[in-house]
Amino acid sequence: MANALLDGITRIFLTSEGPIDLNGVELEVAVGTHVVIYSGVLGRRGGMVINGEGRSRIFNIKGTLELESITIRNGRAQYGGGIFVHSSATAKLSHVAIEACKAIAGGSTYGNAYGGGV
DSSP: OEEEEETTEEEEEEOOSSOEEOTTOOEEEOTTOEEEEEESSTTSSOOEEEEOTTTSOSEEESSEEEEESEEEESOEESBOSSEEEOTTOEEEEESOEEESOEEOBTTBSSSSOBOSOO
16 A cells, blocks of 8 residues: 655555455545545456445444445445545545445344445
8 A cells, every 4th residue: 555645635556465354344535635545457346345344334424435436345334335525524436436335224224224335
């Protein structure tokens, strides 16, 4: 993984061969931050897999997040199982696949659960 801070924007280029497993911890983009994450060959769908392993949401966005050529897989939360974008936040997805993400409520897929993928 390589990253750079330019113009107040954190840019991360994922170079790993395998998936990134989150081990039950979601990735948060804080208020006032701008993060850009790239993977694989830009302009292609999929790329690097970020895996919630069915134990957590993948991204909790309170600031600005841009994703390019990433696969979001196996996220799980009550709201936005793959990606949760707060009302004042921004998400830009380009060539992103969202797979097998679930919104759950009280341990099931019934009740007040919204947005399995986003």
